[in-house]
Amino acid sequence: MTPAPAMLRPPARILPDPHAPGLTREVEGFDETGAPRATRVIEERPLTLWLNGREIVTVMTIGDHPECLAVGYLANQGMLRPDDVITAVEHDDDLEVVVVRTARETDYEDKLARRTRTSGCAVGTVFGDMMEGLDGLVLPELEVRTSDLYALSKAINQMPSLYLEAGAIHGTVLCRGAEPLVYMEDVGRHNAVDKIAGWLRLRGEDASDKLIYTTGRLTSEMVIKCALIGAPALASRSGFTAWGVEIARQVGLTLVGRLRGRRFLCLSGEARLLRDADPAGVADEPRRSGRKGGRGAEA
Template sequence: MPPSVRPIADPALTPRMTDARAPMLREIEILDEYGARRRIHIPAERPLTVFVDKREIVTLMTLGASPEMLVLGYLRNQRLVPDLAAVESITVDWDVGAAAVRTREGIADIEQRTARRVVTTGCGQGTVFGDLMDQVGALRLPGPELARIRQGTLAGLLEVIRQQDSIHRKAGSVHGCALFRGTELLCFVEDVGRHNAIDTIAGWMWLHGVDGADKVFYTTGRLTSEMVMKAAHMGVPIVVSRNGVTHMGHELATRLGMTLFGRAANKHFLCYCGAERFDSEPLPEPASVRVVAGG
């Protein structure tokens, strides 16, 4: 936990949790195009079935870097529990590939609330429950006067990500998500799907009482409606992606007054919406290339 993150206000209301981390890489032998056999690392994807008060909710495909935070963030982003104090414990057992969540008072109407699932465009088939989009009107994010980002800060943030040691560099095949305050990296998570990575960060924020109003969320994945919605539920108004944005993601972010940056790498970016939060510091136009006849 970074020293800038405040401790939990009331430890008595903090869920009891295991620390069941699993190895994130596996070594295998491959045959390459030159006929050479060699050993490489690949991400260690594994299933984690979540049970809430002994009721099976969902199976998540994950690397298992921080499964308790993933489950906590999933509960938060699905709005299955009202607050942190509602969760008594989260126990992860990799021998059976299960996470057992115990709540203090149960979840009212859990059968009806989890009956309507929507399989999203997320890697590994992210899942949201059908009534979440109906909650968008209740979300309130800080205005442009309170939450802003300078172009220089955006460039600095992207440089921090570029230098981050990652599973992707070693093995590929994963998505990364990060939470920033300015150019300070607060939390970085990689998983087989961007939904798992954002849910893990949401759980980390919830557990440590981190507010999203002055933060920036970064993802390597595309900005679909469900990714935008999860960032909004986390209270983060500025989202940056190395990838692009879908029509529904753009529409939802515009409706919520969020700022979306896509195709962001090095000093390049596209601001898709929410430019009123952005303090532009334009780069000089590249010199045009003159074509000399006969050259």
């Protein structure tokens, strides 16, 4: 994979900045007793993605890292080929537009006509032929240490984030071993993983030695996008869908869900788990839900 020109490359490490301007705002309301109460809520805005001279889609997003979101979305939809040279990524905040330009001339009218709505929130879409990218795909084998899973779960859920600041948001984290490298958040879990894909593409990074952690459900689209990125392992606090499990087994993806405290469930790739931590020595996680008190079951 050819990295983008240096001027287009995002930082080597990205972690949440819950106090960045424009991501949240304070809203006045009333609590259950009728007392006035102020709370911070997530900003949500449209962003229209263009590829060269054609409008592709409008997504609802929090507005950070728009270049990563645009490039990752186009790559995951098969509109950016692995050998495509990205010549420019232009973001106009006032017009709420990102234009990705490539050396290759592109025309995706037929593909645009085959869009299919998925179960994902925040206008997540997948094209009817997206599964074609999985044909013959077998992911590289990656040994996943349970000690790393436990360490990641604890670190990510205690890390300052927009979720802990205002709730109503999903997170996706690119990790190497027990180290979070890139932590993206958005109103839709598919946007968050697209940002990860865009970061990888713009940096020219390889995902074969990395795990993706998501706060959302392990659906078919999340599994597909993880596989297309080339990451061989996917973990979540939340649960699974049957099709997501089937696809993970098809491509050799290690799939771990319901990761809370000492507990987790692996439904694909058990042979690649190295159980190097005794669950009895890991503190269990009390049942908690809601903002400021831990991530909910389907955060």
